[in-house]
Amino acid sequence: MKKGIQINDYNCLDLAFLKHVKDCGFDGIDLYFKSNTLKSSDRDRIVDTILYNLDVAGLTCPQVHLPYYGIQVSSETFDQVMEENITYVLSIMPRLGATWGALHPMSSTNFGFDRKRAMQDNIIKIQNYLKTAEKYHIGIAVENLPVWYDVPQNTYFCSEVEDHVELVDRLNHPLIGVCWDFGHANIMGCDQFGRPVEPYYDKKNALETMGNRVKIIHAHDNFGDYDHHYCPTIGNVNWHELIPILIRNGFPGYFNLEVETSHFKDPELCDAFIELCGTTARALIKEITGK
Structure with missing residues (x-):
C-alpha cells in the first residue's frame, strides 16, 4: 500500500519541503487548498507551480x-463563493492526477439535526457537484464526521454509518464513494477520557x-477523547484490526495521513515530524501487511 500525507497548498510551493516529504518515504500527497489561494486571481498559476514542484519532487x-x-453551517445553506470554490477544485483534479476528493457532508443544524432534512439537502448538493465530476471523470468521497462528547446532542450527519451508507447508496453513482x-470514527461513543459509553459504537463493524x-x-490517531490528528500509533486506534x-474489501487507495502540521513555527520541527510520520507509516503498514 502506497503512503500519502495531506499537505496544504502553500507548503506545495516550497520545492525543498516536497523533496523532504518524498525523502521521508511518502509516495504522494493529499492536497488541501486554503481559502486565500482559492480567492486569488493568480490561483491557476499557483496550481501550475504546485504541479511542477510535485513532478520534480517525484510525488x-x-x-x-x-x-x-x-x-455548524446548516445543510440548506448555499454560499455562492463556497460552491464556486468546490467546483473549481473538482475541475482541476485531473490536472493534479487526483481521482477522488474528500467532501464533508452537512448537517441540518437549523432544524435540530433532522436526519431526513440533512439527507435530502446533501443529495441535492452532491448531485449538483456530480455534474462537474462527470465532466472531468473524477470521484467525490463523502467523509464520516464525529460526534464530540461535550455536545452529544450535535449528531452530525454521517457520524452514524447507517446514514452514511444510505446517502452513498441513494446517490447510486460510480463517482460517489x-x-x-x-480519527473521527475513533472518538465516536467515547467520553472526555476516551472511555466507551452508551450507545456503543462498533468501529470494526462500521468499517x-x-x-x-x-x-x-x-x-x-487520538485517544478517543478529541479529534487531535496525531500521527498513527500515537493514540488508541486499532490499526492492526482495521487495516x-x-x-479484504479491496481498498484501492493510499495509506494517507491527515496529521496536523500547521502549528509548527520552526521548519526543523516540522521536518522532523514529517520524518516521524513517514517512518511510522512505512513500519506500520509493513508490520500489518508484511510488505
Missing part, C-alpha cells in the same frame, strides 16, 4: 480535500459495513 497527488462549510476518517464504498482514507478490513 503524486491521488486525492484532494475539497473546500467545506463550517461544521466514501472517505473513511479513522466492515462500508465495504468497498471506501475509496480514500484519512489516517490519524486488514480495508485490504
Whole structure:
C-alpha cells in the first residue's frame, strides 16, 4: 500500500519541503487548498507551480480535500463563493492526477439535526457537484464526521454509518464513494477520557459495513477523547484490526495521513515530524501487511 500525507497548498510551493516529504518515504500527497489561494486571481498559476514542484519532487497527488462549510453551517445553506470554490477544485483534479476528493457532508443544524432534512439537502448538493465530476471523470468521497462528547446532542450527519451508507447508496453513482476518517470514527461513543459509553459504537463493524464504498482514507490517531490528528500509533486506534478490513474489501487507495502540521513555527520541527510520520507509516503498514 502506497503512503500519502495531506499537505496544504502553500507548503506545495516550497520545492525543498516536497523533496523532504518524498525523502521521508511518502509516495504522494493529499492536497488541501486554503481559502486565500482559492480567492486569488493568480490561483491557476499557483496550481501550475504546485504541479511542477510535485513532478520534480517525484510525488503524486491521488486525492484532494475539497473546500467545506463550517461544521455548524446548516445543510440548506448555499454560499455562492463556497460552491464556486468546490467546483473549481473538482475541475482541476485531473490536472493534479487526483481521482477522488474528500467532501464533508452537512448537517441540518437549523432544524435540530433532522436526519431526513440533512439527507435530502446533501443529495441535492452532491448531485449538483456530480455534474462537474462527470465532466472531468473524477470521484467525490463523502467523509464520516464525529460526534464530540461535550455536545452529544450535535449528531452530525454521517457520524452514524447507517446514514452514511444510505446517502452513498441513494446517490447510486460510480463517482460517489466514501472517505473513511479513522480519527473521527475513533472518538465516536467515547467520553472526555476516551472511555466507551452508551450507545456503543462498533468501529470494526462500521468499517466492515462500508465495504468497498471506501475509496480514500484519512489516517490519524487520538485517544478517543478529541479529534487531535496525531500521527498513527500515537493514540488508541486499532490499526492492526482495521487495516486488514480495508485490504479484504479491496481498498484501492493510499495509506494517507491527515496529521496536523500547521502549528509548527520552526521548519526543523516540522521536518522532523514529517520524518516521524513517514517512518511510522512505512513500519506500520509493513508490520500489518508484511510488505
